[in-house]
Amino acid sequence: MSASLAGNANRFVLFSVFFSARAYYPVLAILFIDLGLTLDQFVMLNLLWALTIFLFEVPSGALADTIGRRRLLIAASVLMIIEMLCLLFAPRDAGILLLVFCIINRICSGLSEACASGADEALAYDSLPEHQRAQTWDHLLAKVMRWRSLGYVVAMILGGLLYDARAVNLLLPEVWHIETTTAQRLPVILVLLQAVVCLFITLRMVEPPHATAASPLAHAFRLTLSTARWVLTNPKTLVVIVVGVLLDSIVRNFATITSSYYRLIELPEWSYGFLGAASGVLGWFVPGIAKRLNARFSMLGNLALIALLTLMGLLALVPAWPVYGLIPALLLMATMGLLSFTVSRVLHQEADSARRATVLSVKGLIFNLGYGLFSVGFASLLAVLPDSPEGIALRNALLWQIPFFVLLAGGLLVWAFYQLKPRQLKSR
Incomplete structure (x- = not known):
């Protein structure tokens, strides 16, 4: 196993942490509502998100096995950046325009989840030494779950505190105090930075050798x-x-x-x-x-x-x-x-x-x-x-x-x- 291929295990751990532990999770519902959506609209957007994952989950996995897992993970990172930009620049209380931004956000989020689902684990698993792959995978899986949990702890605390302007202003000099509407975008900015880190990590990943098909789309369907x-x-x-x-x-x-x-x-x-x-x-x-x-x-x-x-x-x-x-x-x-x-x-x-x-x-x-x-x-x-x-x-x-x-x-x-x-x- 080459040195670059061996590095995929640590890259998988880092990608999993930055991709999964998102600082807006503890405030996700009220984030959309404070932008100007109703609760019913938020529920419908989550149905759209789930439907997107459902429709593209298996096709994306087949494409990962056909054209390469690294390419799908890069696509997942780019889509994560787009979904965060939609939330960052979504106009507050803008009616249909706000809804359009949020729809794009949910679709890109679902596509990103579908692209990453399975491709990250498959790339990491096939990068391990073949003669001891099953045993090594147990250690790696335990490691990634632990670090993902630690990332989740940090994300939950930071997300909840950053969303509250009063908590942020307690740490800032009075001349730097921020408005509530500004604080509500801070968890989004943090996750956007995480998305950029994910893109950097996936660009450094190395695709393990595997068979490719002459007709990728037809092979993916079969x-x-x-x-x-x-x-x-x-x-x-x-x-x-x-x-x-x-x-x-x-x-x-x-x-x-x-x-x-x-x-x-x-x-x-x-x-x-x-x-x-x-x-x-x-x-x-x-x-x-x-x-x-x-x-x-x-x-x-x-x-x-x-x-x-x-x-x-x-x-x-x-x-x-x-x-x-x-x-x-x-x-x-x-x-x-x-x-x-x-x-x-x-x-x-x-x-x-x-x-x-x-x-x-x-x-x-x-x-x-x-x-x-x-x-x-x-x-x-x-x-x-x-x-x-x-x-x-x-x-x-x-x-x-x-x-x-x-x-x-x-x-x-x-x-x-x-x-x-x-x-x-x-x-x-």
Whole structure:
């Protein structure tokens, strides 16, 4: 392995941190609303974002396997720069013009996510020494998850503080004090700088050797169909995807409504960014635990354990204990890390180099589809439940999702056991 190719591992870690840990995350919803959008418009924009990822997830993965992962990562970085420029220069309270800027932002964001999804891991994995690739990948995956968690901690704290003009002005001389509208653009400026760093990192990446097709687009289409068929007929990948999408969708849906849950358990709003940072700190320790669990137990054993932890967290959410309700919320955030490690490990071990990015994109498409469907169902449940007194609708919705999860998770785990039993597959 050449020295330049060996450097891809560290470049992958840096790219993952700067691409994923974005300072506007703790204020994303109010950022758009303060620009002049309504809450309904913001929800529709997020649907557009999810639809963009859904449509381009697998084609981008196939293109990554066909024309090169490095090119897709460069494209992801350029699109990230464009999406941040749209937010930075979006005119405040400008009606249709503002909406156009925000639509372009969401489309570019979805395209950027689709381009990066799978291509970064595939490039890093194929850059590792072939004779010890599986073992080395476990170490690298744990490393990137830890540093991503640390980046998330910094981003959550900085984003929340930079958005508040009062907090920024406390650190500045009086003559340098800034207006609220200026402070609200500061997290965007920070993420724009992160995007520039991502572009610099991806330009320095080296493409690992892999076969190329004479007709890239036609090959990408055939590769997409054949990979989807392979994922759904290989017992091990089928199980980890089907069980994984259930676990991911219910936990990720809760992750999107955490601020509403924090209000329900009577936490002050200024604490939300710090709580996001606390999740990042917790995420620093999860990869090491996940690595040991995956080394000791089978794939199905790990999925069953994650399902049990998820159920415990969901049950403990329902009472909505003031302050102490934070404990099950953090437990659910930890299960996301355990699941991500397990799914990634299995898919990388099963997929060959020629279709690795496409496999990861198929996984991303299915996971995003499952998340979207569950979110629609959860939102519909909230809409029909009475919300008097305030917060009772959310508490009842959290309660009603438990029997759904128990029945589906129990059935899928039994199905997975018989699916894997004939081959006695062990993930070690």
